Amino acid sequence: MSEALLASETPGAGATKAPVPASGARQFWRRLRTQRAALVAAAVVALLVLVALAAPLLTALEGQDPTSYHPGLVDSARGGVPVGSFGGISADHWLGVEPQTGRDLFARLVYGARVSLGVALAATLLQIVLGVAVGLASGLGGRWLDQTLSRATDVMVALPLMVFALALLAVIPSSVPRPVLVALVVGFIQWGGVAKIVRAGTISLKSLDHVAAARLSGWGGVRIARRELLPALAAPVITYAALLVPTNITVEAALSFLGVGVKPPTASWGQMLTSADVWYQAAPQYLLLPAAALFVTVLALTVLGDGVRTALDPRAASRLRIGTGRKREGGS
Amino acid sequence: MRLRRQKSVISRRVAVASATLVVLSVGAAACAGPDDKNEAGGGGKPQQGGTLTVLNSNPQSDFDPARLYTSGGGNVPSLVFRTLTTRNREDGATGTKVVPDLAESLGKPSENATVWTYKIKKGVRFEDGSPVTTKDIKYGIERSFAAELSGGAPFLRDWLIGGDKYQGPYKDKKGLDSVETPDDQTIVFRLNKPVGDFDYVATQTSFAPVPKAKDEGTKYEEHPVSTGPYKVVKNSGDGERLQLERNPHWSAKTDAERKAYPDKIDVRSGLNSSVINQRLSASQGADAAAITTDTNLGPAELAKVSGDKKLAAQVGTGHFGYTNYLAFNPKVKPFDDPKVRQAISYAVDRTSVINAAGGSSLAEPATTFLPNQKSFGYTKFDHFPAGASGNAKKAKELLKEAGHKDGLTITLTHSNDKNFETSPEIATALQDALKKAGITVKLQGLEDNDYEDKVHDAKDEPGLFLAHWGADWPSGGPFLAPIFDGRQIVNDGYNFNSSFHNDKSVNAEIDSINKLTDHDAAAKRWGALDKKIGAKALNVPLFHPVYKRLYGKDIKNVVISDWTGVLDVSQVAVK
Numbered sequence: 001m002s003e004a005l006l007a008s009e010t011p012g013a014g015a016t017k018a019p020v021p022a023s024g025a026r027q028f029w030r031r032l033r034t035q036r037a038a039l040v041a042a043a044v045v046a047l048l049v050l051v052a053l054a055a056p057l058l059t060a061l062e063g064q065d066p067t068s069y070h071p072g073l074v075d076s077a078r079g080g081v082p083v084g085s086f087g088g089i090s091a092d093h094w095l096g097v098e099p100q101t102g103r104d105l106f107a108r109l110v111y112g113a114r115v116s117l118g119v120a121l122a123a124t125l126l127q128i129v130l131g132v133a134v135g136l137a138s139g140l141g142g143r144w145l146d147q148t149l150s151r152a153t154d155v156m157v158a159l160p161l162m163v164f165a166l167a168l169l170a171v172i173p174s175s176v177p178r179p180v181l182v183a184l185v186v187g188f189i190q191w192g193g194v195a196k197i198v199r200a201g202t203i204s205l206k207s208l209d210h211v212a213a214a215r216l217s218g219w220g221g222v223r224i225a226r227r228e229l230l231p232a233l234a235a236p237v238i239t240y241a242a243l244l245v246p247t248n249i250t251v252e253a254a255l256s257f258l259g260v261g262v263k264p265p266t267a268s269w270g271q272m273l274t275s276a277d278v279w280y281q282a283a284p285q286y287l288l289l290p291a292a293a294l295f296v297t298v299l300a301l302t303v304l305g306d307g308v309r310t311a312l313d314p315r316a317a318s319r320l321r322i323g324t325g326r327k328r329e330g331g332s
Numbered sequence: 333m334r335l336r337r338q339k340s341v342i343s344r345r346v347a348v349a350s351a352t353l354v355v356l357s358v359g360a361a362a363c364a365g366p367d368d369k370n371e372a373g374g375g376g377k378p379q380q381g382g383t384l385t386v387l388n389s390n391p392q393s394d395f396d397p398a399r400l401y402t403s404g405g406g407n408v409p410s411l412v413f414r415t416l417t418t419r420n421r422e423d424g425a426t427g428t429k430v431v432p433d434l435a436e437s438l439g440k441p442s443e444n445a446t447v448w449t450y451k452i453k454k455g456v457r458f459e460d461g462s463p464v465t466t467k468d469i470k471y472g473i474e475r476s477f478a479a480e481l482s483g484g485a486p487f488l489r490d491w492l493i494g495g496d497k498y499q500g501p502y503k504d505k506k507g508l509d510s511v512e513t514p515d516d517q518t519i520v521f522r523l524n525k526p527v528g529d530f531d532y533v534a535t536q537t538s539f540a541p542v543p544k545a546k547d548e549g550t551k552y553e554e555h556p557v558s559t560g561p562y563k564v565v566k567n568s569g570d571g572e573r574l575q576l577e578r579n580p581h582w583s584a585k586t587d588a589e590r591k592a593y594p595d596k597i598d599v600r601s602g603l604n605s606s607v608i609n610q611r612l613s614a615s616q617g618a619d620a621a622a623i624t625t626d627t628n629l630g631p632a633e634l635a636k637v638s639g640d641k642k643l644a645a646q647v648g649t650g651h652f653g654y655t656n657y658l659a660f661n662p663k664v665k666p667f668d669d670p671k672v673r674q675a676i677s678y679a680v681d682r683t684s685v686i687n688a689a690g691g692s693s694l695a696e697p698a699t700t701f702l703p704n705q706k707s708f709g710y711t712k713f714d715h716f717p718a719g720a721s722g723n724a725k726k727a728k729e730l731l732k733e734a735g736h737k738d739g740l741t742i743t744l745t746h747s748n749d750k751n752f753e754t755s756p757e758i759a760t761a762l763q764d765a766l767k768k769a770g771i772t773v774k775l776q777g778l779e780d781n782d783y784e785d786k787v788h789d790a791k792d793e794p795g796l797f798l799a800h801w802g803a804d805w806p807s808g809g810p811f812l813a814p815i816f817d818g819r820q821i822v823n824d825g826y827n828f829n830s831s832f833h834n835d836k837s838v839n840a841e842i843d844s845i846n847k848l849t850d851h852d853a854a855a856k857r858w859g860a861l862d863k864k865i866g867a868k869a870l871n872v873p874l875f876h877p878v879y880k881r882l883y884g885k886d887i888k889n890v891v892i893s894d895w896t897g898v899l900d901v902s903q904v905a906v907k
Contacts, residue, residue: 069764071683071721076692078638079631100631100687100757170779259748263777265760275757278606282635 031311038307044300052113059107062094066111067265070102079282087285098275099283108267109289115268116297119183120248126187127248128241131194132233136225138195139202150199157192162254164189169260178262186251190244197240201233235312242305246298253294269294378889378905384594385622385884386901387608391601392571395564396553397540398476399483403804404535405433407625407901408599411576413540414559414587416450416469416519417531419895421589421903427893428707428806430531433589434464434541434559438531441849445526450519450534457581458543459558466519468541470511474501476538477508480550485536485804491523502549526847528854532805558582561592561902574599593889593905594621609633612882613643621906622884623899629880630752631690637882638693648890650879652897653703653811654802656689656753658744658762658872659787659830664795666742671734673869676796677716679727681765685874688761689752694880698873701815702862705894707806707851711859715867727769739770745787745794749780753877754798790827799830799871806895808858809846816865817842831870838865 032038051058059065073088074080080100082088087096087105095106138149165185172181202225205211211228219227255261256270264271272290280287386408397413400406404419418433420426432438434456439448456464476484478500489495493510501507512520527533546557554567561584562576576597584592598618603611608627611619629637629647637643658680660667667673682697689695696704699714717723731740746759756777763773776794778786787797803811814820818834821827841861848854866873879897883890883904891903 067760067764069681069684069687069761071681071687074687074691075635076683076687078691079634079693080687080691081632081635099635100691101684101761102687175776259750263775264756265763265775278630278632279635282632282639 028311032307035307035310037303038311041300041303041307044296045304048113048297048300049117051110052117055107055110055114058110059104062104062106063092064104064107066103066107066267068103070097070104073097073102074100081282082286087283089285095289096285099279099286105286105289108272109269109293112267112269112272112290113293113297115179115262115266116249116252116270116294119179119186119252119262119268120245122180122183123186123190123248123252124241124244126183127191127244128194128237130187130191132198132230132237134191134195135198136202136229138199139206139229140221140225146199149195153192153195153199155192156189157196159189159192161186161189161251165251165255166258166260169255178266179268182252182255182261186248186255190248190251193244194237194240197236198233201236202229205229205232239305239309239312242308243302246301246305249294249298249301378591378593379907380593380595380905382594382621382906383596383598383618384901384904384906385618386597386599387603387611387619387622387624388599388601388626389603389605389608390626391569392567392574392599394483394553395567395571395574396481396550396556397472397537397542398478398481399553400537401483401485402537403802404430404532404895405537407896407898408574408597409537410560411562411590411592411597411902412556412558412560412564413537414456415537415539416452416534417539418535418589419893421591421891421900422893423891425706425894427891428705428895430535430805431589433535433587434469435534439521439534441528441530445528445530445847445849446523448521448523448527448530448534451517452519453586454517455583456559456586457583458541459563459579459581460546461581462543463516464541464559465516466513467516468543469519469539470507470513471501471544471547472540472542473511473538474498474508475542475547476500478502478549484538485533487533487536487804488538491525491527491533493522493524495524501544526843528846528848528851529805529807529809532807535805561587561590562597569602571599572601574601590902591889591905592902593907597901605630606633609882612646612884613637615646615885620884620886623887623901623904624881624883625898625901627881628694629882631694634690634693634880643882646882646885646887648881648883648892648899650881650892650897650899651703651705651876651894652802652879653705653708653806653894654800654877654897655698655701655703655811656695656758656798656800656874656877657698657701658874659797659799660869660871661793661795661797662831662870663793666734666736666740667795669734670869671730672736672740673872674716675727675730675734675769676766676771677869677872678718678723678730679766679769679771680718680762680872680874681720681722681768682718682874683720684761684765685758688755688757689875689877694752694878695875696878698876700862701801701866701871701873702808702811702859703803703876705806707855707894708803708811709808709855709857709859709862711856711863713863713866716869716872722765722768724768724770727771731770739772741772741774742766742796743774743776743794745776745778745783745797747780747783747798748777749783751780753800754783758798758874787830788826788828790821790823790832793827793830797830801828807851808855808862809842812858812861812865813842813846816870833865833868833870 073083075083082097082099089096093104098105134149138146168185214224214228252261253270256268257274261270262268269290276287392408400409402409405415414434416435417430420429420431434452435450436453439450441448452466475481477498498504498508510522541559543557555564558579561579561582563579565577566575578595605627608624612622637647660673662668686692686695702708702710704710744759746756747754749755759775766773786792814828816833816838818839821829821832845854845857886906888905889903891900
């Protein structure tokens with residue numbers, strides 16, 4: 001975070017325009033480019049987002065859709081296992097069909113990507129907006145407001161997400177669109193981490209000269225936050241967000257797996273996993289496809305998140321590496 | 333009164349559920365029979381001896397004859413409790429017959445089937461050697477009226493004269509006058525209405541004798557006094573583990589039904605269904621001589637097992653009288669319009685529904701409400717022929733006539749439980765089929781308890797939902813009456829007449845058939861009644877489940893009757 005703070009101390013900070021984004025962004029790209037793993041991960045993520053966005057196009061190209069039943073493609077007498085080898089892979093069904101229903105797996109997988117990525121991104125956005133708002137208010141507000149918001153943040157951090165989300169999603173009537181609901185629930189529960197980072201950043205920034213100067217010249221809280229604090233806080237928040245996305249993907253998958261996430265016939269990877277788990281012996285590809293999709297996505301996002309953190313804060317990254325040695329050194 | 337009614341109906345629901353569970357089992361073996369495709373592991377004649385292990389998911393909770401709710405006396409319970417009558421332990425359709433157990437012969441009806449008289453066999457003894465008398469049977473029945481021993485079947489409460497007011501032997505020492513024991517071998521039941529099916533009712537465990545001197549109230553279940561071939565040696569964790577050993581005072585001379593080959597039976601419950609199937613297919617150690625009385629093969633497990641010849645030979649197939657259907661609430665628009673109901677009947681795709689239920693090996697298409705078995709009076713009909721995959725064209729025509737030419741949007745309520753009968757998989761299959769007929773289906777998935785409460789609540793009942801019904805005994809009466817008899821609509825409490833059907837001529841026909849004591853004659857008329865009601869499109873029959881169950885490789889003499897659809901523990905041999 002100190003790098004970010006330093007960056008915001010660059011000349012002219014208190015003046016008309018914060019120069020951080022421009023030079024910071026350029027620097028960021030330069031540093032990110034040097035990390036090959038992060039670049040590969042970024043390419044994978046971009047591909048996934050493209051696939052999700054182009055899902056209707058891709059399935060049209062294949063000539064299928066995610067909800068149509070094909071009873072003729074499963075062996076009814078054998079429990080509905082797909083007819084043909086490798087789960088019924090054919091020119092018409094690129095990744096085979098789902099057992100029992102004969103629905104196209106490729107179509108379900110790419111439409112599932114929309115749910116998984118969409119819910120995760122929306123939830124992350126919500127977490128950031130809430131976390132930044134609470135963190136800033138807490139850092140800039142008076143003692144009483146700070147105390148109240150900090151305790152509220154502590155409560156949210158301490159809240160067991162899965163248990164709470166399970167309870168909440170089970171209670172809310174099913175008429176509310178499920179993907180939106182899942183994003184809202186996850187977003188509203190899991191913003192504590194962002195709030196804590198933003199509050200800590202705000203408090204240390206507050207004592208810096210340029211912020212003090214802005215204050216003395218009579219700027220209001222909102223203006224200070226927008227012009228002086230947010231540019232400096234962007235780096236840690238983006239870093240945190242990059243790691244929140246994969247977490248949110250797994251949370252959505254887990255909730256759908258447990259039956260409280262998106263509802264059928266909507267496809268989501270977690271929901272596919274839950275109906276596939278019993279088929280792992282009879283139709284392994286049915287389980288492997290969503291599992292692999294989840295694995296690749298979460299891994300790519302995590303590596304990318306790590307790369308983003310390194311690029312934004314190389315000193316923090318190197319400190320992490322040196323850290324162990326220093327600890328041994330200063331053991332006393 | 334209202335509370336009592338409510339209670340009895342709830343227990344009926346539970347009963348039906350547990351009956352299904354108790355009933356499903358697999359058979360395998362050397363029994364000859366037209367339906368017997370089950371070949372057991374070893375050849376040769378079944379021998380006495382050995383230990384049979386039962387691997388179950390549900391415990392044998394409340395192992396007290398007053399509290400058990402079973403079909404035909406149950407599977408494990410009937411090893412310990414003999415009843416006045418019992419089911420015929422044979423394969424297939426002959427297994428739907430009711431036969432005498434403690435009684436010398438089936439009951440003698442008189443006064444228009446409102447009075448039933450039984451004489452019991454001489455020489456039947458309890459596990460302590462004392463002789464069984466009809467006073468013990470009367471006492472056992474009276475116990476089932478005690479509030480503290482809840483859970484049993486509600487029929488006697490509803491049908492015995494004074495049964496609605498009787499509080500059980502602990503509160504009411506005088507006893508129930510409508511059950512008479514003129515001597516130690518005779519017992520007479522006086523009913524408030526004709527019940528031609530009474531012999532079937534007398535198979536339930538509440539007809540098991542209980543010696544008054546040994547009754548410990550709610551503690552009796554820890555060690556109920558046996559009359560069957562086995563006695564309870566240990567009951568731990570409220571039936572989670574039940575260890576049975578031979579009852580030396582039981583004699584095959586007085587019991588033609590139970591074979592009782594193994595020396596010991598060890599019932600272990602609380603297991604996950606996939607664990608049970610895994611252990612049975614591995615058949616290692618004690619699991620080679622193991623069966624399950626409550627766990628079916630799921631579709632994925634069936635796919636795996638059917639690809640393996642050795643395992644496929646360890647699967648028993650059975651049919652239990654049961655129907656899964658789509659229920660309409662005609663009080664909710666647009667289901668008040670018969671044309672809309674007919675359109676939906678035409679539009680359903682039974683092939684994809686059956687695939688969702690596990691495929692053609694685990695479900696058979698249904699177009700009648702009665703199960704496809706003769707004992708129920710099955711009469712083939714298909715009022716709204718949808719073919720194998722739905723008749724969208726005919727459905728669209730009907731919708732147009734009903735004034736929905738631009739299609740229709742409806743809500744289908746289902747359970748979120750993964751049970752292959754009211755689950756999301758079935759609902760989405762229907763959703764896809766109705767889409768072809770221009771009907772947009774919105775799915776309302778509820779947690780299983782909410783779902784059960786909602787669909788049985790007359791005030792809150794959804795317009796369209798997935799439902800199922802199983803009978804307490806293989807006859808048309810318990811199958812049709814609770815669902816279509818207008819006098820059985822329950823406005824407060826659990827209601828099963830979900831179409832609120834109340835037709836005087838149907839009610840009168842139900843009463844008239846209930847007077848018949850000739851089961852075959854009654855069956856014919858139940859079948860005709862089913863056909864008549866079916867024309868009203870009050871529901872859409874979807875499928876009748878088929879039960880497939882694994883058993884261990886050393887299991888012999890597998891008998892699966894159509895009464896229970898599952899392997900009969902009393903017939904199994906392990907040597």
